[in-house]
Amino acid sequence: MIKINGVTKVYDTHHILKGISLEVTKGEIIAILGKSGCGKSTLLKIVGGFETSSTGEVIVNDVAVTEPTKKCIMLMQSYGLLPWRSVEKNISLPLEQHTALTVEQQQQRIAHYMQLVQLTPYATHYPHQLSGGMQQRVAIARALALQPEAILLDEPFAALDTFTRYFLQDELIKIQQQESTTIMLVTHDIDEAIYLADKIIILAEGEIAKEITIALPKPRDRSNADFQHYREVIFTEFELTQQQMIDYQI
Amino acid sequence: MKLRYMIGSFTLLVVLWQLVVVVGNYEAALLPSPKQVAQALWSLFISGLLLEHISISLYRFGIGYILAVIAGITLGILLGRMPTVWRFVNPSVQLLRPVSPIAWSPFIVLFAGIGNLPAIIIIFIAAFFPILLATVTAVSKISPVYLQIAQNFELTPFAVVKKIIIPASFPAIMGGLQIALGSAWIFLVAGEMVGAQSGLGFLIIDARNALRLDLVFAAIIIIGLFGLLFNTIIQQISYRVTKQWGVQ
Numbered sequence A: 001m002i003k004i005n006g007v008t009k010v011y012d013t014h015h016i017l018k019g020i021s022l023e024v025t026k027g028e029i030i031a032i033l034g035k036s037g038c039g040k041s042t043l044l045k046i047v048g049g050f051e052t053s054s055t056g057e058v059i060v061n062d063v064a065v066t067e068p069t070k071k072c073i074m075l076m077q078s079y080g081l082l083p084w085r086s087v088e089k090n091i092s093l094p095l096e097q098h099t100a101l102t103v104e105q106q107q108q109r110i111a112h113y114m115q116l117v118q119l120t121p122y123a124t125h126y127p128h129q130l131s132g133g134m135q136q137r138v139a140i141a142r143a144l145a146l147q148p149e150a151i152l153l154d155e156p157f158a159a160l161d162t163f164t165r166y167f168l169q170d171e172l173i174k175i176q177q178q179e180s181t182t183i184m185l186v187t188h189d190i191d192e193a194i195y196l197a198d199k200i201i202i203l204a205e206g207e208i209a210k211e212i213t214i215a216l217p218k219p220r221d222r223s224n225a226d227f228q229h230y231r232e233v234i235f236t237e238f239e240l241t242q243q244q245m246i247d248y249q250i
Numbered sequence B: 001m002k003l004r005y006m007i008g009s010f011t012l013l014v015v016l017w018q019l020v021v022v023v024g025n026y027e028a029a030l031l032p033s034p035k036q037v038a039q040a041l042w043s044l045f046i047s048g049l050l051l052e053h054i055s056i057s058l059y060r061f062g063i064g065y066i067l068a069v070i071a072g073i074t075l076g077i078l079l080g081r082m083p084t085v086w087r088f089v090n091p092s093v094q095l096l097r098p099v100s101p102i103a104w105s106p107f108i109v110l111f112a113g114i115g116n117l118p119a120i121i122i123i124f125i126a127a128f129f130p131i132l133l134a135t136v137t138a139v140s141k142i143s144p145v146y147l148q149i150a151q152n153f154e155l156t157p158f159a160v161v162k163k164i165i166i167p168a169s170f171p172a173i174m175g176g177l178q179i180a181l182g183s184a185w186i187f188l189v190a191g192e193m194v195g196a197q198s199g200l201g202f203l204i205i206d207a208r209n210a211l212r213l214d215l216v217f218a219a220i221i222i223i224g225l226f227g228l229l230f231n232t233i234i235q236q237i238s239y240r241v242t243k244q245w246g247v248q
Helices: A040-048 A087-095 A103-116 A132-145 A162-179 A190-196 A223-236 A242-249 B003-024 B033-046 B051-080 B081-097 B101-112 B116-140 B144-152 B159-197 B201-210 B213-245
Strands: A002-011 A012-023 A029-033 A055-060 A072-075 A150-156 A180-185 A199-204 A207-213
Touching: A012 A040, A012 A055, A012 A207, A029 A190, A040 A055, A040 A072, A040 A103, A040 A150, A040 A162, A040 A180, A040 B213, A055 A199, A072 A132, A072 B144, A087 A103, A103 A132, A132 A150, A132 A162, A132 A242, A162 A190, A180 A190, A199 A223, A207 A223, A207 B033, B003 B033, B003 B081, B033 B213, B051 B081, B051 B116, B051 B159, B051 B201, B051 B213, B081 B116, B101 B116, B101 B159, B144 B159, B159 B201, B201 B213
Parallel strands: A029 A180, A029 A199, A072 A150, A150 A180
Antiparallel strands: A002 A012, A002 A055, A199 A207
16 A cells, blocks of 8 residues: 655765665554654655655555645644634545535534544534644544545654543544554654554664564553563664663553 | 723823813913813714715725735735745835835825825825735744645645635734734825825814814814724734634
């Protein structure tokens, strides 16, 4: 579905990405994990068409990505909700001109996605009246309303507290299972990557350092021994010390 | 602005005015008292002259201001989205902006004659620059995230302007509209003093020529009240919009 073929990105003389090749199949959740500055957000922007690669190409459903399109919707860390539109109107934005849907069909679709993210009672609320977690759910519903081929998430829950983050991670899995949406997620949260992803790509200094397939059923149990095993594999990959591992688990 | 403060403030102003008249023992022809001005206002109202002058002034003001809003916002959006072009246009705008619209009046009267048009042109000039500058600034400061979303949803250029650019810059444009409103109303009176035979500005000049300072004061009060009314309306719109959107 998404094919990344030998993508490089060079700023001045600095190589941000060094020949990344990757395939994401339909309905898969893939997490790009790495330290700050490893190029993970740049890679996501290139997949979304917001940045161009220096060499290589990204292909989504056999079409090369040259600019942002509604096939791949990117969810920003800042949610990107329009403050002058209510929840309902934010979700309706992408539907207002592109689809061949009638007004009634649009309303049905908006209602469906509002219900999916449990925000129906907040339809007429404005973004500033919602919590960070609710705003993120509106952004997810707005992206889903277009029924895109893929959703690209750039550290989607980084600004949220732990409880909201866990809640939204569960919600995301439920929604993804219902809608079979392909998700490409950038995060620096190891647990988040293991909890959500079918496959984790560890990026280090612009290269793929490791690909890990997470063969655990969803929803996953963070205290499970297998979960812990994946955690240790990733910790080892990042060369974290035993003490850092203990601190992290605390 | 709360009504009780407004009433208190106006009462204080009238009391001070009356005090100056009494203490200074001024003749009515030099400084009319509040009562004499109220009588003059009533006589203007009864004769129908007041409404006639107000309506012609409002007509000129409305046309000039609306044209300035349309031109200022349209050009402001275009120039705000074209920073390179704006860098060339901006010096000329900054050169023309501080020139009082009245300074153009010899040319305006020469080309437009007398009547409604000179006053409308003066109002247009007075309102245009604040709106243009506020719009350019607002548009150029729109969060790139909104534009990325528009790009991602493949919105058409028209939809981007209608659904993203105008609402995103609206609170800041409102500031420009408010400044322009005050400026335009001030220059309406000035414009009617130089190139018109009717309107509130003309009423002041005409009353002064007839040495009727009570009528001059009556016109001043009406001008002030309308200025206050316009300002309150635009402030209310701005307040409601920013409150609803949660914009600071």
